[in-house]
Amino acid sequence: MxxxxxxxxxxxxxxLSFSQNKQILYGFSDIPQxxxxxxxxxxxxxxxxxxxxxxxxxxxxxxxxxTVYDIFANDGIDFNAKLQNAVYGMEANDFFSVNQQxxxxxxxxxxxxxxxxxxxISFGLYQELDVIAYFPKDLAILALEGNQNNIxxxxxxxxxxxxxxxxxxxxxxxxxxxxDHFTFGIRGKIYSSxxxxxxxxxxxxxxxxxxxxxxxxxxxxxxxxxRTSGIASLSEDGSDSNSVARDLKxxxxxxxxxxxxxxxxxxxxxxxxWSFDASLLDVGFIRHTKDIENYKIExxxxxxxxxxxxxxxxxxxxxxxxxxxxxxxxxxxFELDTTATKYTTWRPIKLNTxxxxxxxxxxxxxxxxVKEEGDYLNAAGMQLxxxxxxxxxxxxxxxxxYRRLFNGLQIKTTYTIDSYSPYNIGLGMSANLGKLNFxxxxxxxLEFKNIYNAQSVSLQLGFNYIFNKNED
Amino acid sequence: MQKQIIKxxxxxxxxxxxxxxxVKDVDFDQADDFEISPVVxxxxxxxxxxxxxxxxxTNEIVSIKDSVTVEFFNSNFIVDNLIKSEFVFExxxxxxxxxxxxxxxxxxxxxxVHSFTLTASPSTNGNDVLSDHTEVFENDKLEAxxxxxxxxxxxxxxxxxxxxxxxxxxxKLQSKAVFYLNIGxxx
Numbered sequence: 269m270x271x272x273x274x275x276x277x278x279x280x281x282x283x284l285s286f287s288q289n290k291q292i293l294y295g296f297s298d299i300p301q302x303x304x305x306x307x308x309x310x311x312x313x314x315x316x317x318x319x320x321x322x323x324x325x326x327x328x329x330x331x332x333x334x335t336v337y338d339i340f341a342n343d344g345i346d347f348n349a350k351l352q353n354a355v356y357g358m359e360a361n362d363f364f365s366v367n368q369q370x371x372x373x374x375x376x377x378x379x380x381x382x383x384x385x386x387x388x389i390s391f392g393l394y395q396e397l398d399v400i401a402y403f404p405k406d407l408a409i410l411a412l413e414g415n416q417n418n419i420x421x422x423x424x425x426x427x428x429x430x431x432x433x434x435x436x437x438x439x440x441x442x443x444x445x446x447x448d449h450f451t452f453g454i455r456g457k458i459y460s461s462x463x464x465x466x467x468x469x470x471x472x473x474x475x476x477x478x479x480x481x482x483x484x485x486x487x488x489x490x491x492x493x494x495r496t497s498g499i500a501s502l503s504e505d506g507s508d509s510n511s512v513a514r515d516l517k518x519x520x521x522x523x524x525x526x527x528x529x530x531x532x533x534x535x536x537x538x539x540x541x542w543s544f545d546a547s548l549l550d551v552g553f554i555r556h557t558k559d560i561e562n563y564k565i566e567x568x569x570x571x572x573x574x575x576x577x578x579x580x581x582x583x584x585x586x587x588x589x590x591x592x593x594x595x596x597x598x599x600x601x602f603e604l605d606t607t608a609t610k611y612t613t614w615r616p617i618k619l620n621t622x623x624x625x626x627x628x629x630x631x632x633x634x635x636x637x638v639k640e641e642g643d644y645l646n647a648a649g650m651q652l653x654x655x656x657x658x659x660x661x662x663x664x665x666x667x668x669x670y671r672r673l674f675n676g677l678q679i680k681t682t683y684t685i686d687s688y689s690p691y692n693i694g695l696g697m698s699a700n701l702g703k704l705n706f707x708x709x710x711x712x713x714l715e716f717k718n719i720y721n722a723q724s725v726s727l728q729l730g731f732n733y734i735f736n737k738n739e740d
Numbered sequence: 741m742q743k744q745i746i747k748x749x750x751x752x753x754x755x756x757x758x759x760x761x762x763v764k765d766v767d768f769d770q771a772d773d774f775e776i777s778p779v780v781x782x783x784x785x786x787x788x789x790x791x792x793x794x795x796x797x798t799n800e801i802v803s804i805k806d807s808v809t810v811e812f813f814n815s816n817f818i819v820d821n822l823i824k825s826e827f828v829f830e831x832x833x834x835x836x837x838x839x840x841x842x843x844x845x846x847x848x849x850x851x852x853v854h855s856f857t858l859t860a861s862p863s864t865n866g867n868d869v870l871s872d873h874t875e876v877f878e879n880d881k882l883e884a885x886x887x888x889x890x891x892x893x894x895x896x897x898x899x900x901x902x903x904x905x906x907x908x909x910x911x912k913l914q915s916k917a918v919f920y921l922n923i924g925x926x927x
Contacts, residue, residue, distance in 0.1 A: 340767060344768035346773075347771075347773045347774065348773065348776070411778060412778060413779070414778030414779040414919075415780055416780065476781070477879065482914045482915070483914050484782070573784050573785055573786045574808055575786055575787050576787060586807075588806075594826070651842075673748065674744060700919065737793040
């Protein structure tokens with residue numbers, strides 16, 4: 269069990285990761301959920317509702333550095349050799365991340381005073397899981413090699429950086445098309461934290477150096493802290509799977525630690541064909557006040573061994589006394605201090621922006637000419653995504669092509685460069701069958717020939733009911 | 741139109757699924773082979789004393805004894821993962837007298853499970869004389885170490901001039917333990 273757990277951690281830190289970049293969905297305004305990525309872009313319907321629990325399912329796993337295949341390939345090479353290669357090959361900035369979202373319900377409708385409705389209200393509730401764990405390279409090497417060949421090498425404990433949260437988000441957004449050139453929107457969010465683990469501000473080091481009085485001085489200088497909320501009560505005595513499920517359900521519906529946040533965005537139509545848009549998502553915080561358990565390891569020790577001062581000739585202190593003092597020091601430093609101090613976490617802020625060029629209108633069959641009215645069938649452009657992460661921001665640059673095949677079928681394909689891979693190809697599609705809208709999108713298609721070799725994989729799909737008054 | 745949409749949708753989904761189903765051979769059971777073999781070194785005991793510290797009311801102390809209770813060697817982690825150990829001692833003696841340090845390993849029942857000695861040769865001219873000793877723990881000796889809960893050190897003064905207030909020189913002892921670990925199966 270323990271081994272599997274350590275394994276998972278190793279994997280977690282070296283082999284998998286999810287990003288929250290939804291480059292295919294961004295700007296795909298045929299799909300109502302695209303408004304969650306930019307409230308400042310009008311979505312193309314009169315009103316809609318998401319099929320409960322099926323309207324938006326998103327999963328993304330990513331890992332930088334090594335892949336699952338690097339370590340688990342059934343290639344006859346010694347497993348531990350592969351593991352070592354992975355450890356040596358990765359850096360402390362490599363990470364594993366998971367992001368998952370499930371929309372519980374959502375809906376929206378357009379309204380406005382003019383004949384062309386220019387305002388839109390959207391709302392919903394979704395659950396989100398976000399995990400990121402960095403690879404603590406120094407500690408992995410210490411575990412692999414020990415300190416014998418690493419005298420004078422400082423092992424940093426600040427590389428230990430893990431954040432995990434499960435939350436539910438209730439949101440209400442408003443979009444307004446001010447005129448033909450400018451649209452803006454804002455979305456307010458109430459977060460309810462179901463569970464949170466935050467260990468992102470660790471400091472300290474361990475180093476063995478040549479000593480004065482003995483062979484070595486072992487220097488421990490530690491300042492590690494993990495803050496948790498919503499975890500302690502789940503493992504309390506007397507809690508069973510039923511009570512845990514009941515507890516979680518309550519927290520999903522605002523019984524958890526609460527927070528507030530907002531999204532903002534706009535679209536600027538530069539001319540008939542060129543447009544620029546941008547959004548800032550999840551500018552917000554969660555205040556953790558309930559069910560908190562924080563763990564801390566803090567202190568400094570220099571250990572140079574035991575001096576049996578030989579009480580007969582010394583100051584009366586026996587080696588036993590001497591050793592007990594050292595033992596106490598060690599206990600003090602390594603003892604987990606448990607506190608219940610309230611804390612605040614910031615949600616990872618996401619920035620999306622894109623420059624778009626629309627072209628190619630539908631040809632009119634009756635006159636074999638291009639229709640003056642109506643939308644362009646194609647769009648191409650560049651998108652930039654940035655997201656705050658504990659160590660350094662995640663960046664992704666995407667080039668895309670969008671095509672309306674028919675009125676009820678649109679596709680979008682993307683090429684993305686990010687922390688995970690320089691050649692990530694994504695494909696998405698939205699289809700309307702009557703009023704039922706179905707969309708599915710996935711990326712890293714090039715890696716699908718061997719999914720275990722992929723550094724990141726993401727998938728989104730969902731079903732909506734969409735109503736348009738003047739449908740073709 | 742509807743038919744075409746359905747047709748294209750199915751095509752896209754089918755292509756995606758066929759791509760997704762491509763998986764090269766991986767074997768997650770390899771995790772069972774997981775093992776790491778770190779080598780850890782740690783300072784052990786040390787002391788330094790001028791010759792005149794071995795006097796008690798102008799009389800030479802013949803032997804001095806001290807002990808340490810350690811719960812480290814018989815801890816589960818060590819018992820499960822330690823495959824070999826070495827205790828390395830280095831003595832520097834500039835006293836014209838030979839010293840001996842006996843190290844007794846004692847178990848929970850106060851029984852001696854292992855014992856070894858190291859000698860620090862005397863100095864003839866007041867210069868430092870180096871002596872070293874490496875005690876290797878393997879097989880039975882390793883088992884003895886894993887039963888150890890107390891270590892007794894006995895410092896004895898052997899042959900050479902009798903120490904008095906004017907005896908010059910000092911003795912210095914340094915030591916470290918080397919732990920060869922193999923962590924895997926027992927996790």
